[in-house]
Amino acid sequence: MTDRSAIVRLNGIGKSFGAVQALRDVTFHVAPGECVGLVGHNGAGKSTLMNILSGVLSPDTGELLFGDQDLAARYSVAAAKQNGLRCVYQELSLCPNLSVAENARITHPTIRGIGWRRKAATLITTWLDRIFPGHGIGPGDIVGELSIARRQMVEIARAFSATQTPVRLVILDEPTSSLDKASADQLLSFVGRFTETGGSVILISHMLGEILDSADRIVVMRDGGVVAEDATAAFDRARLVREMGSVLAEDAATPTAQARRQTDRVIVLPGENGIPLEVFKGEIVGLAGIGGQGQTDALLTLFAAANGTRNHAEITTEAAFVAGDRQTDGVFPGWSIRRNISIASIRQMVQHWLIDARKELGLAQDWQTRIGIRTEDLSNPILSLSGGNQQKVLFARALGSPAPVVLMDDPMRGVDIGTKQDVYAILKDEAAQGRSFVWYTTEMDELKHCDFVYVFRGGQVVSGLPRHQVTEANILRASFDAAAAA
């Protein structure tokens, strides 16, 4: 029966970006009047799936059915809109320089002519009132001057507002992440009312409580595929967490690290109401959790504290930083490999106001052999290296500096496995010699190299796991629901 009435149906959808298979053979449907919960860890393919549904990306393989029509070949943003499909993106997609009403006009081409301002203002205010009573947003307010929560409300209200084509399916990607509790409840109760009148919603959220409370059916994704799909009643928190990640055999407990966490503390970052982040001498501390939950901010706070520009954190020593996004924050593209390595240690190489070229070359050569940078000549431009080798240069820069603490912002993104193994070995080696590392990573496997792992959620540390408790299950549980971790 659902076959006939499904609003949209995906059959065997596949999508890859280069060598990365983002979606494989996904089959998925949404029926009218249904709220489908979509859960999965980072990189499970939720966003890709959503972008395909909203017409931003086109699938490589598979069918995209509206009724009996396969639109996969000629699907587009316009076609999605025509079929009554709307999307609230995780990163806000309003124009900050325009007013609330003007932003409504952007998605409603039919609002025009004399009096369009009043029409747009009425439309957006009506929907804001309907979804978030007491929102306190005026249609003339400039979006860029609104708080992030209010911007999110405008974006949600805009997605539900209809002019000519009725809205049949709204995709909400982490809609409550920037809303406070009261507004989140308003939204979820509105979703209930919306589905009662025949509308459908796809709800993507890492707040498993929300999904379990609001969804009629839950779809779990992992590694680009759907791994579980069932009525909500068949799920509980434990099963959701289990389906999202494979539970690995727990390593034998190594209590040595725990014992070491007593003396020589080099960093304390107090949590507002969470757990303080502490780092001890010679320790590798991992920062885990869903991407963008405050891990990078914590690293930047620590770095600023080490430079004395901010004092939210206590840090007793100098710190070096390894940037994750090497294109924008990492390499100096116009410089040689040698210069790129030595820049963090330049103070040690100055003699009579000039840089001692021999010392500089010595440092670079030392690290070339230790970390294995594949080049014939260190004077070559940095861009002559492959991505992985460029990343090695960034490691060499941080490790070659005298700083006893190294902060790493997901530095292994896009690095091949061989390089990774080399770097892991050096990190262990350096830690054994008394260096401390704070390592934000989105890869579960890398956390196994850490002595202690802090899990972030909503900008706070919600859980601290000593090495023997670092398992995928524990981390997932803490990243998705604080209540379940307790």
Next chain:
Amino acid sequence: MIARLLTPHSLRTLLPAVSLAALLAAIFYLQPRTMSYFGLNLLLNLAVPIALATVAQMFILCVNDLDLSLGAFISLTACITATWLHDTPLLGALALAGCVLAYAGLGALIHLRNLPSIVVTLGMSFVWMGIAVLILPTPGGKAPDWIRSLMTLKPALIPFPIIALVVLGGIVQIALMRSAPGVVLRGAGGNPQSVARAGWSILRVKMIMFGLAGLFGVLAGMALVGLTTSADANIALRYTLLSIAGVILGGGEFTGGRISPIGAVIGAVTLALAGSFLSFLRLNPDWQIGAQGAILILVLALRVIINRTAAKS
């Protein structure tokens, strides 16, 4: 009412007008005779082409680009106006229309090839200058009579430059800030991805905005020739930086589609008056560019202070 006027937002909006009023007050104080029909006419005459150039630059800044060729382009259109448009009006009109289309084409090129506008327009500035020299190798030419008589119009009561400036600011303000299509044009500067996701063509937006910049550049060149009666290939080179400064002075920003047409016109007038202000102070006019810079720094510093207080509250 007073409290509402003193919010950071309205202070920021009022700042350009307040700066202009302060400058005008200083000029009136130094030389009370400027406070007459004739005095204002003389004072504001040259502000008209600068204001047109500033509005042209504003269209470009609105879509997060920057035009470094505007001065050379206006020089070229001035040369065309003083030669072809005067001698063979049809050829002149076609050439000027071609200039506007060329600008729209530049917008398309910059968008499609994802080129930095600074590079493209810097390169084009030499092209425009080269063509201008070919058309008018030595200063000369003659303004078409109808432009000359338009620019020297003497309406009753209110001097022509004031009417022209108010009409210019008003029309562009309504078209860009109040109309429904204007919203899409500005939105493309604020968040192009979101505008594209809503089903609008960014290519079209860029072509329209560059085309409008070309149109107002042509108008600036024609107005300039109407005032000076002849042209030369370097006549408007300093308009490039003047126009950018005018937009910023008027409350616009380099990125994010934050612009104000009325503000841009006010900014242009403020910069144009800075020169007169200096001569009334009996200072060497060579200091003019320095004085314009000083005004720019002063007003931007005030804006930063206002923004800081806004961030605190």
